[in-house]
Amino acid sequence: MKLEIKGLSVGYDTGAVLHDLTLGVAEGEFLSLLGPSGCGKTTLMKAIAGILPAAGTIRLDGRDITNLPIHRRGTVIVFQDMRLFPHCSVAENVAFPLKMQGISRAQRLKRAEELLEKVQMAGYGGRRPAELSGGQQQRVALARALAAQPKLLLLDEPFSALDENLREDMRTLVLQLSREFSMTVILVTHDREEALSMSDRVALMFDGRIVQTGTPEAVYHRPACRRVADYFGNCVYLPGQVRDGLFTGSGIACPAAVPDGDYDMMLRPDSLIVDGAGSYGLTVEAVTFRGGDTLVTFRAEDGTLWKKSCTGAAVWKTGDHVRARVRTDHAVALPAQA
Ligand SMILES: Nc1ncnc2c1ncn2[C@@H]1O[C@H](COP(=O)(O)OP(=O)(O)O)[C@@H](O)[C@H]1O
Ligand SMILES: [Mg+2]
Structure with missing residues (x-):
């Protein structure tokens, strides 16, 4: 789904974090949002998902969703800390969005099993989240996100708690699933290589503003300013x-x-x-x-x-x-x- 953000300003009691931000993401595009810690990446994801109120406009496929409640937006966030329900089984976790849609128990558990297979977690449905490794929990969180059939999947640093080799597997899995489900994806990361290697386009954020958006090659080789150049490092001036x-x-x-x-x-x-x-x-x-x-x-x-x-x-x-x-x-x- 096509996402258009215009003039977005978001803040907390402590002050403004996002300033008059503009960002477009095309249908089916995989966009990485890259920027240093504290620049406002999570704040932007929460504003898109409707967790934080925002001034400005957010359109999803032409529809103004700026003031819609979370569950009516067609967006799903996967957070770094996953936020699985600890007292529910893995299968119940994955099936949760379907329960919200009023789908019968038998049907939703069947779908959960299919999704667990998609994320290479077949056979784990009966376990509790605490009985899984971090990487396995992240796969379950991903399966639960897919169960909601989001038009726009928001991934907020989903791999940063994982070991390097697991991270690579998860990157491959996410790319494969995003294509299979034809989803529009925004991946938040502070990992330059991750952003450059996975994305159709990369958006660079500093201090609550998007300073450059472009293909991985463009943002790396044609930085708009010194800050972007230095962010990818190893520059000679x-x-x-x-x-x-x-x-x-x-x-x-x-x-x-x-x-x-x-x-x-x-x-x-x-x-x-x-x-x-x-x-x-x-x-x-x-x-x-x-x-x-x-x-x-x-x-x-x-x-x-x-x-x-x-x-x-x-x-x-x-x-x-x-x-x-x-x-x-x-x-x-x-x-x-x-
Ligand atoms: N709940 C909150 N209340 C007040 N300030 C917050 C809150 N959450 C984040 N911030 C501040 O907003 C800024 C952006 O935070 P965040 O969006 O989490 O950045 P990022 O995800 O890029 O690391 C930071 O300065 C942070 O301290
Ligand atoms: Mg963050």
Whole structure:
């Protein structure tokens, strides 16, 4: 279902948290909402679900749901802490939304069994939530969410309490189910890789505002501002000037479609090609073995540090002078900071 949020403002007694927020999610889209802790991600999910009152408009498939009660919105939230009913069996937990819809006990337990199978939890229906591992409880919470047949599934950091390998399994499962059930999904996460690897689009949130929305490639390679660039980390900023569409400075020159002025050219280490041939001179400052790769820190002549992950045998040692090229196809000119 298509979601359109316009001019949304939400707060608590302590003050405003979301400020005039606008966000659109297309039908069937998988969107990740990414941002640091405390920026307002959970607040936004609760406002969409109707748990928190909001000023502005929230439309789901054209219908204004801003003032509808929770159960009439067609949205379901899965929280990080799952909130399963401890005194009910796993099957009763999953069947709960169907009970609310007045479906007979026999029918809803049958459906619960089918959904438990979908989340690879067949045979666990008779247990209590406390008799399951964290990962299993998260699967049950997911099955319960699916039972409600949401038009829009809101997942609030559903994997963050799980071990890394379980997390990977859950990501795969969620992606597969979201396609199978043709759901529109918003996944809240503060995990950059999770957001980039799972989503059709990523929305970046800071201080209660969406600062950029785009494909994973766009938000990573074409950050709208320094904050977004830094959020994905490992940036190098090369100071220089743009004149007539050409950036020069810090030993590089490349086209930049921005007005004349002082800029920092943002680059990531994959743009540094250390092939021994280019015009960019570097000194190897440190070589750190990390298991799967080696982190090599290079110092450019102007003092810029490049930290580059290298695989295979380390060919450089500290103090080596090497020549390199800087690829500028992913370079982004960001206004120099005052
Ligand atoms: N019930 C509440 N009462 C007052 N302030 C709250 C409440 N819940 C969250 N906040 C505040 O709102 C801001 C956003 O919180 P939240 O939406 O939970 O962020 P996130 O999910 O991105 O970590 C934080 O500053 C937090 O302290
Ligand atoms: Mg949160």
